[in-house]
Amino acid sequence: MIRFLAFVYALTIPWLIQSQTSYLLEAEAFLDPGGWSVDPQFVQQMGSPYLMAHGMGRPVQDARTEFKVDQHGSYHVWVRTKDWAPGPWESPGRFIIYIDSIEHLVTPVPEWNWVYLDQYELAEGLVSISLRDVTGFNARCDAIYLSTDSVTPPIDYDALQVWRQAKHREPLAPEVEKTYDLVITGGGIAGCAAAIAAAEQGLEVALIHDRPVLGGNASSEIRVHTLGIYGKFERILRKIDTEHYPNGSAEAIRDQEKRDSNMHQYANLDIFLNWRAYDAVSKDSIIQYVDARHTSSGERIRFKSNLFLDSTGDGWIGYWAGAEYSYGRESVYKYGEKWPEWGELWSPEVGDNLVMGSSILWQTTLLDSATSFTEVPWAMDVARDHMATAGEWYWEFSRSDMHQIRDGEEIRDHLLRAIFGSFYNAKQDTSHSNYALEWVSYLLGKRESRRLMGDHIFTFNDVTELRKFKDSVVMEIREVDVHFQKQLDDEKQPDFLSTALFYKTSKYYIPYRSLYSRNIKNLFMAGRNFSCSHVGLGGPRVMRTTGQMGAAVGYAASLCKRFDVFPRAIYHSYLDQYMSLIEERQWLRP
Amino acid sequence: MAKTLTTILSLLFIWTTSNKPIHEPHFLESPIPWDRIDTAEYISSFPSTTTESDFALYILKDQKGEPLFFYSALTTPVCIDNICKPVDIEIYWDLVGQYIGLAIDPEKPLTKYDHEVWVEEDYEKLHALLQNKHSILNRKSLDNLYDLQANREDTIRFNGQEVDAITGATKKEIKAHIIDGALYSCYAVWQIAHGPVRDSIRSFIDSTFDQIQWLKFLYSENREYQYKGLQNLSDTALHDHAARIIEVLPQSKPVARTYALKKLPIPFWQNAAFVQGVYSNMGVYDVFSNTILINKLSIAEPIGLLETSKHISHLTKNQLTKYLSFIRPEMPHYEPIVGNLKDAFSTSNYRYKYLLESFMD
Numbered sequence: 001m002i003r004f005l006a007f008v009y010a011l012t013i014p015w016l017i018q019s020q021t022s023y024l025l026e027a028e029a030f031l032d033p034g035g036w037s038v039d040p041q042f043v044q045q046m047g048s049p050y051l052m053a054h055g056m057g058r059p060v061q062d063a064r065t066e067f068k069v070d071q072h073g074s075y076h077v078w079v080r081t082k083d084w085a086p087g088p089w090e091s092p093g094r095f096i097i098y099i100d101s102i103e104h105l106v107t108p109v110p111e112w113n114w115v116y117l118d119q120y121e122l123a124e125g126l127v128s129i130s131l132r133d134v135t136g137f138n139a140r141c142d143a144i145y146l147s148t149d150s151v152t153p154p155i156d157y158d159a160l161q162v163w164r165q166a167k168h169r170e171p172l173a174p175e176v177e178k179t180y181d182l183v184i185t186g187g188g189i190a191g192c193a194a195a196i197a198a199a200e201q202g203l204e205v206a207l208i209h210d211r212p213v214l215g216g217n218a219s220s221e222i223r224v225h226t227l228g229i230y231g232k233f234e235r236i237l238r239k240i241d242t243e244h245y246p247n248g249s250a251e252a253i254r255d256q257e258k259r260d261s262n263m264h265q266y267a268n269l270d271i272f273l274n275w276r277a278y279d280a281v282s283k284d285s286i287i288q289y290v291d292a293r294h295t296s297s298g299e300r301i302r303f304k305s306n307l308f309l310d311s312t313g314d315g316w317i318g319y320w321a322g323a324e325y326s327y328g329r330e331s332v333y334k335y336g337e338k339w340p341e342w343g344e345l346w347s348p349e350v351g352d353n354l355v356m357g358s359s360i361l362w363q364t365t366l367l368d369s370a371t372s373f374t375e376v377p378w379a380m381d382v383a384r385d386h387m388a389t390a391g392e393w394y395w396e397f398s399r400s401d402m403h404q405i406r407d408g409e410e411i412r413d414h415l416l417r418a419i420f421g422s423f424y425n426a427k428q429d430t431s432h433s434n435y436a437l438e439w440v441s442y443l444l445g446k447r448e449s450r451r452l453m454g455d456h457i458f459t460f461n462d463v464t465e466l467r468k469f470k471d472s473v474v475m476e477i478r479e480v481d482v483h484f485q486k487q488l489d490d491e492k493q494p495d496f497l498s499t500a501l502f503y504k505t506s507k508y509y510i511p512y513r514s515l516y517s518r519n520i521k522n523l524f525m526a527g528r529n530f531s532c533s534h535v536g537l538g539g540p541r542v543m544r545t546t547g548q549m550g551a552a553v554g555y556a557a558s559l560c561k562r563f564d565v566f567p568r569a570i571y572h573s574y575l576d577q578y579m580s581l582i583e584e585r586q587w588l589r590p
Numbered sequence: 591m592a593k594t595l596t597t598i599l600s601l602l603f604i605w606t607t608s609n610k611p612i613h614e615p616h617f618l619e620s621p622i623p624w625d626r627i628d629t630a631e632y633i634s635s636f637p638s639t640t641t642e643s644d645f646a647l648y649i650l651k652d653q654k655g656e657p658l659f660f661y662s663a664l665t666t667p668v669c670i671d672n673i674c675k676p677v678d679i680e681i682y683w684d685l686v687g688q689y690i691g692l693a694i695d696p697e698k699p700l701t702k703y704d705h706e707v708w709v710e711e712d713y714e715k716l717h718a719l720l721q722n723k724h725s726i727l728n729r730k731s732l733d734n735l736y737d738l739q740a741n742r743e744d745t746i747r748f749n750g751q752e753v754d755a756i757t758g759a760t761k762k763e764i765k766a767h768i769i770d771g772a773l774y775s776c777y778a779v780w781q782i783a784h785g786p787v788r789d790s791i792r793s794f795i796d797s798t799f800d801q802i803q804w805l806k807f808l809y810s811e812n813r814e815y816q817y818k819g820l821q822n823l824s825d826t827a828l829h830d831h832a833a834r835i836i837e838v839l840p841q842s843k844p845v846a847r848t849y850a851l852k853k854l855p856i857p858f859w860q861n862a863a864f865v866q867g868v869y870s871n872m873g874v875y876d877v878f879s880n881t882i883l884i885n886k887l888s889i890a891e892p893i894g895l896l897e898t899s900k901h902i903s904h905l906t907k908n909q910l911t912k913y914l915s916f917i918r919p920e921m922p923h924y925e926p927i928v929g930n931l932k933d934a935f936s937t938s939n940y941r942y943k944y945l946l947e948s949f950m951d
């Protein structure tokens with residue numbers, strides 16, 4: 001309770017630190033974000049969470065904050081923003097900023113950049129700042145900088161980070177430290193399952209998750225339904241999975257409530273919502289700690305533990321800690337994952353960095369009367385003449401010149417343009433007059449990025465040969481499906497649609513050895529960043545399967561603690577105990 | 591036993607029908623006229639996922655012995671879940687195993703569940719269905735499809751909204767492509783046309799076609815054949831036919847083009863004429879291929895840098911960024927390259943022209 005109050009208190013103070021002549025206001029820390037959303041997805045690429053006006057074409061409510069000017073003066077003002085759809089049209093990212101009553105239209109420039117507004121006289125005392133959305137189409141504001149000095153703040157990522165830290169007078173390391181038996185980063189289905197299994201076994205567990213709700217792609221914010229079987233973990237997975245509603249359906253909200261309430265049943269599980277890990281440091285191949293930052297308040301915590309789980313989907317913890325990982329499609333010769341029927345589309349002769357793409361799900365609603373949808377000229381070079389009144393999983397974008405993490409924001413924005421443009425096209429047909437956009441996610445639903453390498457690399461051959469392992473902890477019967485962009489097979493198709501190739505299979509198994517890092521001694525992984533090849537990921541990336549991985553890791557972690565060993569030793573020295581534990585735990589009453 | 595019988599019957603069928611199929615196909619997606627077929631040679635029998643017996647597979651050739659098509663007549667009943675039904679239909683595949691057409695014995699038209707005879711529109715639907723190699727029929731069991739078809743009139747609604755979801759898409763596809771009252775035949779024929787026969791064709795051509803045949807493929811106008819040629823020709827042969835590769839690339843599907851560009855060995859990129867030929871077509875290539883070409887600039891003859899500068903407005907942000915990282919004042923063609931960059935900056939609506947600003951002084 002005390003912690004909760006302290007937290008609320010922290011949130012009510014804008015994250016603002018002032019020096020004598022300058023003030024740096026972080027937009028995500030505004031007192032009242034109004035209708036603007038805090039978007040922390042691309043912190044590692046552009047430097048900070050930011051506020052975004054995701055109004056699906058209707059301007060959102062103003063965001064507002066206040067700060068105290070200590071010294072009267074003439075202040076230069078910059079806004080850090082981005083034109084997310086640059087081109088020969090009025091930017092959809094325009095917005096108005098009010099500094100007290102002074103109004104200024106912000107016209108963003110391509111790429112994240114400081115836009116200079118003007119010089120303003122500010123008297124001592126409280127100054128209010130608000131952001132007014134103009135277009136309803138994803139204007140964004142990262143920070144506002146006011147200074148009596150006319151030097152533009154840095155643009156380059158590294159310089160900006162250093163500058164920011166100096167402006168906020170942050171010490172190098174977080175001042176708050178917390179120690180747990182297991183630190184889990186990423187609260188998708190994999191991370192949640194691991195948290196439950198470990199907490200049930202009595203471990204002190206931290207679950208760090210950068211969103212306000214748990215579930216990752218299965219959450220009410222992304223709305224993908226969970227597929228796959230329960231394997232040996234039905235009892236746990238039923239607490240966090242979903243019904244089989246259409247992807248994008250609002251029914252996800254009901255399953256979210258179930259998941260949230262089940263996840264909060266454990267006194268020894270601390271869930272850190274809206275905390276994003278930003279670093280992990282290892283020494284002698286052992287992770288010492290993970291550092292995380294609150295996505296609005298900017299507070300930081302250092303999480304220490306003997307055991308860490310990376311269930312971020314993107315392999316962030318492993319990446320920072322120096323774990324070996326893969327990205328892209330291997331050559332078909334590397335593991336021999338050929339499927340002659342589909343050749344290059346399945347596994348290419350020469351490897352490349354084309355992976356399965358990310359998606360934005362969206363829904364429309366049918367109103368009783370006609371409604372219009374504004375022109376979106378900045379979307380049309382993506383949508384072209386494609387018409388649509390709803391999305392599905394095959395609204396997917398991947399390109400060989402783009403990286404699913406590094407270029408995440410551009411991928412998300414490309415999909416937004418595809419959606420708004422295709423919906424605009426559909427609205428030109430009178431049969432769609434009553435359709436209105438009901439929900440468009442702004443979170444990228446990802447399928448594939450970094451895959452951390454374990455002692456076993458799970459490949460397609462483990463499926464085709466139905467290999468059984470003495471450490472088989474995960475099992476699945478769902479088809480292996482690998483996606484490719486439709487344009488590869490037919491250039492006339494839009495670039496944001498994909499096709500899935502399905503390989504039917506009997507039950508196959510994933511060994512425990514695919515769930516811990518081969519070079520970082522105390523790192524587990526579960527979820528789509530587990531140890532597998534590109535084609536190997538085709539089957540087990542679905543969320544009951546990734547949930548099985550998580551639960552298997554949770555139990556393994558409990559034995560690591562009991563025997564005071566690292567994950568590999570469970571396979572080599574305690575496998576019988578481990579397999580029996582999984583067996584025993586599956587039948588307990590929920 | 592069943593296999594031997596099929597084989598004998600099939601051979602008999604061919605001999606008694608003057609060595610070639612007798613029914614003119616209803617559809618044949620090929621520039622080659624049907625009457626060029628002179629002989630049918632039995633190759634093998636292929637198992638079907640939907641029948642107990644095997645079907646005979648033939649290769650059809652012209653008078654000169656040139657292979658034209660693969661062919662099979664489904665003469666035995668097809669059975670799914672122990673229900674058997676005759677589906678008298680003859681199927682044609684091209685030389686890389688893609689379904690291209692069908693023929694029907696006018697005496698034995700296909701019939702529907704209620705014994706009604708198929709009409710022309712039904713055959714057209716079937717032909718279109720068979721051309722879709724990613725059909726939903728690939729994944730669904732027949733039971734599943736019956737369920738979906740039974741509800742096909744339901745509007746797919748979810749909370750009052752129409753949903754283009756997988757179930758919705760499935761039903762839509764089924765409604766659009768499956769002949770009413772003939773789900774069973776559609777399903778069976780699709781499974782046969784896209785089933786193990788494709789492996790039989792693949793293993794036949796891989797084991798019997800030689801470099802001469804692959805070369806013919808490369809020079810063919812059929813882009814699937816060109817792709818197969820590119821996959822099977824030796825490096826020496828590819829090298830000797832570099833000019834043809836330059837011609838083929840703009841016509842290729844992106845998957846074939848990217849395959850070729852990734853695979854061509856280093857000497858191709860050190861051949862200035864080849865580099866110029868290939869890069870000069872960047873304006874018509876797909877984005878995946880252009881990424882490979884941009885990456886290859888590090889090993890390609892410098893003429894590639896100059897050719898690329900003529901297609902700046904086709905480049906994506908990452909491609910352009912990478913391209914610009916190669917540009918150095920001391921390199922060949924620097925002046926004309928910068929000239930082209932300036933043109934792109936000043937004349938086009940190119941989204942990423944802001945990245946060119948540093949070249950404008």
Ligand SMILES: Cc1cc2nc3c(=O)[nH]c(=O)nc-3n(C[C@H](O)[C@H](O)[C@H](O)COP(=O)(O)OP(=O)(O)OC[C@H]3O[C@@H](n4cnc5c(N)ncnc54)[C@H](O)[C@@H]3O)c2cc1C
Nearest residue numbers: 186188189190210216217227277313359445527528542543
């Ligand atoms: C459109 C689409 C349709 C799909 N269809 C299906 C389907 O029908 N059924 C199915 O089961 N699967 C489906 N999948 C696949 C499945 O959703 C993914 O593979 C899923 O991501 C696997 O879950 P996960 O727990 O590994 O990762 P995620 O669900 O991505 O969860 C990881 C979480 O970690 C958080 N995170 C990341 N980095 C950090 C950090 N540094 N600090 C704190 N938190 C962090 C992220 O916000 C995220 O929520 C689909 C995927 C997409 C995109």
